[in-house]
Amino acid sequence: MSDEQNSVSDILEDSTYKYGFTTDVESDTFAKGLDEDVVRAISKKKKEPQFMLDFRLKAFAKWKTMKEPEWPNVHYPPIDFQNISYYSAPKQKKVLESLDEVDPEVMRTFEKLGIPLDEQKKLANVAVDAVFDSVSVATTHKKKLMEVGIIFCSFSEALQEYPELIEEYIGSVVPVGDNYYAALNSAVFTDGSFVYIPPDTISPMEISTYFRINTEETGQFERTLIICAENSYVSYLEGCTAPQFDTNQLHAAVVELVTLENAEIKYSTVQNWYAGDKETGKGGIYNFVTKRGKCLGDGSKISWTQVETGSAITWKYPSCLLIGDNSSGEFYSVALTNGHMQADTGTKMIHIGKNTRSSIISKGISADHSSNSYRGQVKVGKNATNARNYSQCDSMLVGDKSSAHTFPYIETANSSVQVEHEAATSKISEDQLFYFESRGISRENAIEAVISGFCKEVFKQLPMEFAVEAQKLLTLKLEDSVG
Amino acid sequence: MLEIKDLHAGFDGNEIIKGISLTIKKGEIHAVMGPNGSGKSTMAKILSGHPSYEAMGGEILFDGENLLEMDAEQRSLAGIFMGFQYPVEVPGVNNAEFLRMAHNARRVKAGEEEIDPLDFDDLLSEKMKTLGMEKKYKERNLNDGFSGGEKKKNEILQMAILEPKLSILDETDSGLDIDALRVVSEGVNKLRNENNALILITHYQRLLDYIKPDYVHVLSDGKIVKSGDKSLALELESQGYDWVTTAN
Ligand SMILES: Nc1ncnc2c1ncn2[C@@H]1O[C@H](COP(=O)(O)OP(=O)(O)OP(=O)(O)O)[C@@H](O)[C@H]1O
Ligand SMILES: [Mg+2]
Numbered sequence: 001m002s003d004e005q006n007s008v009s010d011i012l013e014d015s016t017y018k019y020g021f022t023t024d025v026e027s028d029t030f031a032k033g034l035d036e037d038v039v040r041a042i043s044k045k046k047k048e049p050q051f052m053l054d055f056r057l058k059a060f061a062k063w064k065t066m067k068e069p070e071w072p073n074v075h076y077p078p079i080d081f082q083n084i085s086y087y088s089a090p091k092q093k094k095v096l097e098s099l100d101e102v103d104p105e106v107m108r109t110f111e112k113l114g115i116p117l118d119e120q121k122k123l124a125n126v127a128v129d130a131v132f133d134s135v136s137v138a139t140t141h142k143k144k145l146m147e148v149g150i151i152f153c154s155f156s157e158a159l160q161e162y163p164e165l166i167e168e169y170i171g172s173v174v175p176v177g178d179n180y181y182a183a184l185n186s187a188v189f190t191d192g193s194f195v196y197i198p199p200d201t202i203s204p205m206e207i208s209t210y211f212r213i214n215t216e217e218t219g220q221f222e223r224t225l226i227i228c229a230e231n232s233y234v235s236y237l238e239g240c241t242a243p244q245f246d247t248n249q250l251h252a253a254v255v256e257l258v259t260l261e262n263a264e265i266k267y268s269t270v271q272n273w274y275a276g277d278k279e280t281g282k283g284g285i286y287n288f289v290t291k292r293g294k295c296l297g298d299g300s301k302i303s304w305t306q307v308e309t310g311s312a313i314t315w316k317y318p319s320c321l322l323i324g325d326n327s328s329g330e331f332y333s334v335a336l337t338n339g340h341m342q343a344d345t346g347t348k349m350i351h352i353g354k355n356t357r358s359s360i361i362s363k364g365i366s367a368d369h370s371s372n373s374y375r376g377q378v379k380v381g382k383n384a385t386n387a388r389n390y391s392q393c394d395s396m397l398v399g400d401k402s403s404a405h406t407f408p409y410i411e412t413a414n415s416s417v418q419v420e421h422e423a424a425t426s427k428i429s430e431d432q433l434f435y436f437e438s439r440g441i442s443r444e445n446a447i448e449a450v451i452s453g454f455c456k457e458v459f460k461q462l463p464m465e466f467a468v469e470a471q472k473l474l475t476l477k478l479e480d481s482v483g
Numbered sequence: 484m485l486e487i488k489d490l491h492a493g494f495d496g497n498e499i500i501k502g503i504s505l506t507i508k509k510g511e512i513h514a515v516m517g518p519n520g521s522g523k524s525t526m527a528k529i530l531s532g533h534p535s536y537e538a539m540g541g542e543i544l545f546d547g548e549n550l551l552e553m554d555a556e557q558r559s560l561a562g563i564f565m566g567f568q569y570p571v572e573v574p575g576v577n578n579a580e581f582l583r584m585a586h587n588a589r590r591v592k593a594g595e596e597e598i599d600p601l602d603f604d605d606l607l608s609e610k611m612k613t614l615g616m617e618k619k620y621k622e623r624n625l626n627d628g629f630s631g632g633e634k635k636k637n638e639i640l641q642m643a644i645l646e647p648k649l650s651i652l653d654e655t656d657s658g659l660d661i662d663a664l665r666v667v668s669e670g671v672n673k674l675r676n677e678n679n680a681l682i683l684i685t686h687y688q689r690l691l692d693y694i695k696p697d698y699v700h701v702l703s704d705g706k707i708v709k710s711g712d713k714s715l716a717l718e719l720e721s722q723g724y725d726w727v728t729t730a731n
Binding site for chain 1: 533571576585
């Protein structure tokens, strides 16, 4: 009994956004505004090698010629890019020797978020890089990973320690001018995570980055680069939260993944940025993210799993470039929108090599006044003989004021390919919930059962603890919306 | 066990049930018959606590407690079971898992530990055997794509797992083939004992040959217009409803 009651009361207690607090830390923040000097200053502040500055300047020049995309099915007032500060870091006197030197307030913040960082409490099987506003504050389990040759550190550190790896791969998956937000990120990114898995290595633990936006008027522009060499494997997790502000914060990240021959990267995200006020829609994060993986080696594999439950606006298409023969890409997504949230999310699978395979499973749940769009592109090049794609896009509507849209684009230049697309729309009805209740099953458990049934194929892809968390998160977000 | 006193009820302000009184004791079987649209399902939904239906007057006591103050979940946990006329489909939720959730909710209420999936599977297999149900009922999703008759059988399986004190079976017989009707009726009879009671809503005398009611009530336009013993059902079968509704 007590267990049962606990979980229910936990759920009730959580029904407002529990990550909505801010932390009072002294930070080093640039004045608002963006020009070439700001770009140079960021690079200088971080003591970057010349190639990095050149990369940034090229991106900035490109960005100035570009326009914000208008094709996504989302609506928001124009963003004033001059009204954002492009650098904010918790103030630190010097380079940290150990975690003991991290501002205790920052450590406490992560602990409150369920991510203990200090040596005694850190999670045993997960290595964590904690990014606070734009800066990586702590990375756990580094030594242990290094013993098997795995590099896991903040992007800034990687630039100092392994510049040749960065120079080789940065921008190789997402070119500086790829899209408006990627160009902006390439010019002004401040930090992020870097992972390198050497050949023939299975990572002994999950690797994760935890992003936290704390300051009201900064944008978060982080950069993640993961390289998985021949015959290696890594599972990578990413989590995000932000405090509650009435204004909107911009989060424009770039994630690049590269797999060499027979390597595999499994990348999972649970995104719970603040979504704005449920009633008025005020505030919340604009989540404009470019994530792309390149299966460069033959037989390699990249799999994206995302559970998107937050942000006022989500614009995000984790994609795979299937270059190596026999390589494969997967995309598993649950996107929940409620309140006034808007999501336009999906994937691109670009088949270039022979016998390349991709599968797409997308589950959209829309509640309240929200709008949820799936946008997916499957493109098969002329040399991609025997390429195969399977797509399944299901939508679930909760209540009758929300909307769901599906925009599949299929383009094939080779006649030997097989492309299959399925789509279905369903509803959680009051009668379904009553059916559960009339069998003595609580409403919370009923919603959880229906939702986890709907999302089964996606949750199966997540590491166990993440799956449990994700399920709870969805249930608590939907409770007020059903009925 | 159940006392309905001058109940008025309906939905959206429409009065469908217009003053029903009925007392049901432990061990009894009551059949409720009546023309289409007379309010039989509405009465059943009021008893099981469907949120769209409201009581507009009168009271219902179940084991001395005010039933109208409990929500559907509490009523179920208190021992009321409703076999739906049109069971809803729930894709994605495995039938056996659903049954286990329902069973566990009861155990938790009784202060017992939840049953683990393997032990529950044994229990389920045993119940399914007595009801002559095939394995597919475990593997498939809750009523998802079930035929009309399969849905009804699945309702009885739930009843067998939940062992309610008072079961209200709303036209469980319609949609069942002749063999299934016999098997399901035998199943229901096996679940009977001197401590539980049954309300059978039906249009057909045939069901009452298998499950013998102590009382038969005829509902017309939201009222009980005639009550009697089993012979009333036989008379209705030969004479139709006009005979009671106009006599009233
Ligand atoms: N949710 C509802 N929406 C609209 N009308 C309803 C609803 N529920 C009941 N009614 C109406 O109330 C009346 C009684 O319906 P009810 O389902 O109780 O009849 P019944 O006796 O069970 O009939 P049947 O023998 O056909 O099953 C009917 O006129 C029906 O149309
Ligand atoms: Mg009916």
